[in-house]
Amino acid sequence: MSSSQGRRGSLPGTSRDGEGGVLSRVTSSISQSPVVYRGKRAASEAATVTKKLLWSTGRAAWIAGTTFLVLVVPLIIEMDREQQMNELELQQASLLGTSSPSMAAPAPPK
């Protein structure tokens, strides 16, 4: 309100007419003042920059995601399989390793 009061002083001859005219002149002076105009332009530029930022973030996320999917995911899957096979072999080796001495021990007393 105080800013509009100050603005009203800058436009001469606005306080002399009727009430409706004063209201419309006040709102038009507000909407045409330089500060509001600059504020609108700044807001639209900020919206454009934000939109571009979101768009390029989206593109970067897409490129990173598909690259990760093609390069890294098969590697993880294969390394996991290799590890499982190693564990299986270790288990089987330990199973076979413990069974043979226990079978050889009762044989010599014959």
Add this chain to the structure above:
Amino acid sequence: MGSSVSHAAAPPPPPPAGLAVALPPKAEEKSEKKVDYLNLPCPVPFEEIQREALMSLKPELFEGLRFDFTKGLNQKFSLSHSVYMGSTEVPSPSSGTIKVPTAHYEFGANFLDPKLMLIGRVLTDGRLNARVKCDLTDNLTLKINAQLTNEPHFSQGMFNFDYKGKDFRAQYQMGNNAFYGANYIQSVTPHLSLGSEVFWLGHQRKSGIGFAARYNTDKMVATAQAASTGIVALCYVQKVSEKVSLASDFMYNHMTRDVTSSFGYDYILRQCRLRGKLDSNGCVAAFLEERLNMGVNFILSAEIDHRKKDYKFGFGMTVGE
């Protein structure tokens, strides 16, 4: 008492073999051995100077379905059948390359002998490939490479004569289109080998000379190549462990001011071989060969080009040794 007898007869526990192997060997005299310059090892052939890098960074990516079947009839002779259905890139004058769906069946026969190797392939689109490798003497080898096509003026043939010396190799090439070339590579130290090549193209009256150097140890291979056609290529392969190796490659073309660099990994596991590559042209590629069974391999190939938005995926199977 019976149990004590059985304990005495029980076999002694196995020695800690794993721990002994893990300790470094005491005789590390390899690094202090004096270099014998008269007994240098034979270098790799000139065209295989970048072999490790090419194997890791340039797998045979394809788009579509690929099926290969190899049947061995004999110890030396085998037949192969191969089906391919997919798109291939055809360079078109109007808009770069266009993808054309193609399908072909390829029949091939291989004869492998220690001294003679014959490979022939014939395709349903009218192409014939033939390769002959013959050891004329212990040191001299003749290689013939021919590709015949239906279209006129597209057939190619090349004769190579390779001579393998004690620590050098020399090669002489003769091809159709009046192509003559020669290259020579020599081991300079046990790790470093230097080579050079010259070629002459008769029909276009073009000639060129190139130089190459290769430095390899047990763990790494570094090569550099420069040619008068304006191409400089460097590559480096490091064997990180016995299953993993990493490779990187740099190529600069002076005529077209084109620079490409790529980086890739190569994992050789027991059941599969996985190669991945990342390029400076915005290309990401991966190639997986998975062993499903004895002699049955499953292949997956993926290539994504982010810059041109070109996506190629392929799958296939290879049956037979």
